[in-house]
Amino acid sequence: xxxxxxxxxxxxxxxxxxxxxxxxxxxxxxxxxxxxxxxxxxxxxxxxxxxxxxxxxxxxxxxxxxxxxxxxxxxxxxxxxxxxxxxxxxxxxxxxxxxxxxxxxxxxxxxxxxxxxxxxxxxxxxxxxxxxxxxxxxxxxxxxxxxxxxxxxxxxxxxxxxxxxxxxxxxxxxxxxxxxxxxxxxxxxxxxxxxxxxxxxxxxxxxxxxxxxxxx
Amino acid sequence: xxxxxxxxxxxxxxxxxxxxxxxxxxxxxxxxxxxxxxxxxxxxxxxxxxxxxxxxxxxxxxxxxxxxxxxxxxxxxxxxxxxxxxxxxxxxxxxxxxxxxxxxxxxxxxxxxxxxxxxxxxxxxxxxxxxxxxxxxxxxxxxxxxxxxxxxxxxxxxxxxxxxxxxxxxxxxxxxxxxxxxxxxxxxxxxxxxxxxxxxxxxxxxxxxxxxxxxxxxxxxxxxxxxxxxxxxxxxxxxxxxxxxxx
Numbered sequence: 001x002x003x004x005x006x007x008x009x010x011x012x013x014x015x016x017x018x019x020x021x022x023x024x025x026x027x028x029x030x031x032x033x034x035x036x037x038x039x040x041x042x043x044x045x046x047x048x049x050x051x052x053x054x055x056x057x058x059x060x061x062x063x064x065x066x067x068x069x070x071x072x073x074x075x076x077x078x079x080x081x082x083x084x085x086x087x088x089x090x091x092x093x094x095x096x097x098x099x100x101x102x103x104x105x106x107x108x109x110x111x112x113x114x115x116x117x118x119x120x121x122x123x124x125x126x127x128x129x130x131x132x133x134x135x136x137x138x139x140x141x142x143x144x145x146x147x148x149x150x151x152x153x154x155x156x157x158x159x160x161x162x163x164x165x166x167x168x169x170x171x172x173x174x175x176x177x178x179x180x181x182x183x184x185x186x187x188x189x190x191x192x193x194x195x196x197x198x199x200x201x202x203x204x205x206x207x208x209x210x211x212x213x214x215x216x
Numbered sequence: 217x218x219x220x221x222x223x224x225x226x227x228x229x230x231x232x233x234x235x236x237x238x239x240x241x242x243x244x245x246x247x248x249x250x251x252x253x254x255x256x257x258x259x260x261x262x263x264x265x266x267x268x269x270x271x272x273x274x275x276x277x278x279x280x281x282x283x284x285x286x287x288x289x290x291x292x293x294x295x296x297x298x299x300x301x302x303x304x305x306x307x308x309x310x311x312x313x314x315x316x317x318x319x320x321x322x323x324x325x326x327x328x329x330x331x332x333x334x335x336x337x338x339x340x341x342x343x344x345x346x347x348x349x350x351x352x353x354x355x356x357x358x359x360x361x362x363x364x365x366x367x368x369x370x371x372x373x374x375x376x377x378x379x380x381x382x383x384x385x386x387x388x389x390x391x392x393x394x395x396x397x398x399x400x401x402x403x404x405x406x407x408x409x410x411x412x413x414x415x416x417x418x419x420x421x422x423x424x425x426x427x428x429x430x431x432x433x434x435x436x437x438x439x440x441x442x443x444x445x446x447x448x449x450x451x452x453x454x455x456x457x458x459x460x461x462x463x
Contacts, residue, residue: 118266119310119369123324123376124300126292133327137314 005185009176013186016172017193023086023168024155024197027093031154032147034094035101042106053102060099066160068092073164089161089168097154104146108139141212148205152198169193217242217380217411218263223272225258232258233269234435240380245412247422247443250432251458256415257307259432260384263413264302265295276302277379300328303373303381307388309365311357317344317368318353321375329376343371347401363394370401381405383414419462423447431455 042053060068072095073088083091112135120130159170167175173190177183218240225233232255240246248256261267263274265281274281281298311320318340325336344350347367357365366386373381383402387395399421406412406425416422422429422443429446431439431454439446439455450456 113310115306115308115310116312119304119306119312121296122264122266122299122302122304123372124296124328125324126296129327133323134312138312 001184001188002182003185005180005182006189009180009186010189012176013169013172013189013193016167016169017197019167020155020158020169021197023089023093023158023161023166024151026090027097027154027158028151030090030094031097031101034098036105038098038102039105039109042102043109057099057102060096061103065092065096065157066163068096069160069164085161085164085166088164089158089166092164093154093158093161096157097150100150100153101147104143104150105139107146108142109135111142112138141209144205144209144212148201148209151205152201155197155201156194217244217277218413219273219275220259220263221273221275223259223262223274224270225255225262225267226270232435233262233272236272236432236435236437238430238437238440240411240413242411243409244427245406245410245425246414246428246430247426248413248415248430248432249417249419249422249446249458250430250438254433255435256432257384260382260413260415263382264299264304266304296328300324300376301379303370303376303378305366305369305373305381305383305386307385309357309362309369309389311365311369311372313357316354316356317349317360317371320357320368321372324372324376339375340371343375344368346374346404347371348397361394362390363397366390366398367401370398370405374405380411380413383412383416385415385417387416387418417462419447419459431458433458 038053038056041049042057044050069088069092072092073083073085076083076088109131116134116138117130120134121127125133158168161168162171162174165171169190173186177186180186220239221237223233223236224231234255236255236259238246248259250256258267262269262272263276263281265274276298279298282294312323315323318337321340321343322333322336325331325339326333329336331339341350341353344353347370349364349367349371352360352364352368357368360368370386386402387398390398395418399418402412402414402421403425414422414426424443426443428440429443430437431446431450431452433454439450439452445451446455447459450459
């Protein structure tokens with residue numbers, strides 16, 4: 001292992017890492033938003049909404065992310081919808097993450113004691129008020145640890161977009177390895193960059209968890 | 217003040233309420249006693265429609281309590297209005313754990329009555345003082361004893377200035393030495409003319425404070441009358457049997 005090689009290619013790899021961070025961040029935002037909508041559908045009184053939410057989760061969780069990315073990037077053009085690798089990657093990651101995030105949010109909301117909703121309704125709050133003022137603030141805190149896991153998994157799974165010609169950290173590593181033929185150095189540096197990113201996530205979520213624990 | 221007529225409620229095959237009718241006049245304190253599983257709590261929860269009765273009607277201060285149209289967003293405006301006029305105290309307190317004692321009390325004033333925060337806090341302090349917790353305004357529920365939590369819950373209900381208070385076994389989840397402080401608050405309310413409907417196992421309290429006692433078993437009112445009558449000289453064998461077991 002030659003450290004000089006690592007140093008030489010680190011800046012290029014870091015550029016790939018920036019793309020990976022961008023992809024993950026956008027997928028976290030879109031995935032969480034979509035996940036919240038799906039979770040609300042899943043706990044709504046409407047049987048239709050519930051069914052849709054359940055079907056979506058079943059479909060997405062039951063098929064590989066790689067397949068989903070392929071369908072979006074290679075499959076949709078057959079229906080006349082051609083997406084750039086970046087848009088395809090974001091769409092695939094967000095749609096995939098949303099299913100898992102929805103389950104996390106739904107679980108957290110349903111884990112809040114039933115008496116909380118009853119107490120809120122008994123002083124005259126509407127369903128929506130009770131959800132926003134009483135249920136969600138308690139559910140947030142319970143979502144944090146599993147969401148941290150989910151976001152870390154998302155960051156690592158984003159490496160799959162390398163297969164749809166998205167030049168992220170993983171794809172950059174492959175290219176560097178092909179052109180330098182120094183697999184050990186390149187992959188060690190790549191692993192180190194992934195570790196830096198996941199560690200950052202872990203620490204951030206740990207801090208968030210402690211901060212939200214005031215009233216315990 | 218409260219008029220209940222022909223209330224029926226089943227959970228699946230299990231008939232819990234089998235035609236209950238009674239009324240409570242203003243300032244009356246009615247205690248509901250009876251064995252577990254007899255339908256007491258369900259009856260209380262049907263009054264403000266935390267459970268929807270299968271049939272029958274409930275009226276509070278002349279207004280019918282109805283669940284109305286079951287659309288998710290627009291339903292229940294009428295029901296929310298009525299609920300805000302009916303205080304409810306739960307067996308397990310159900311305080312909001314992410315809010316301080318004061319915030320628990322002001323929550324409904326701000327969210328439902330739309331009072332400005334300052335005014336809500338004035339009212340909140342007044343009611344926490346009334347239940348003897350003026351020094352615990354900024355404590356979170358997890359830092360309070362069971363008795364203190366239940367008193368906050370009573371203050372939370374009182375702050376809405378309800379026309380009637382419903383108590384669902386308010387002392388059943390408390391350690392024995394904490395029961396007294398909650399009963400003292402309830403007694404104080406009763407003496408000040410609050411209309412109250414309480415499901416309770418505290419027969420001593422019922423005897424002293426109640427204007428009337430309903431003995432409920434198997435989904436029906438088996439016996440109703442003054443405390444002396446129902447507790448001292450029950451006319452029904454089931455009532456006598458229950459009382460002899462509890463006392």
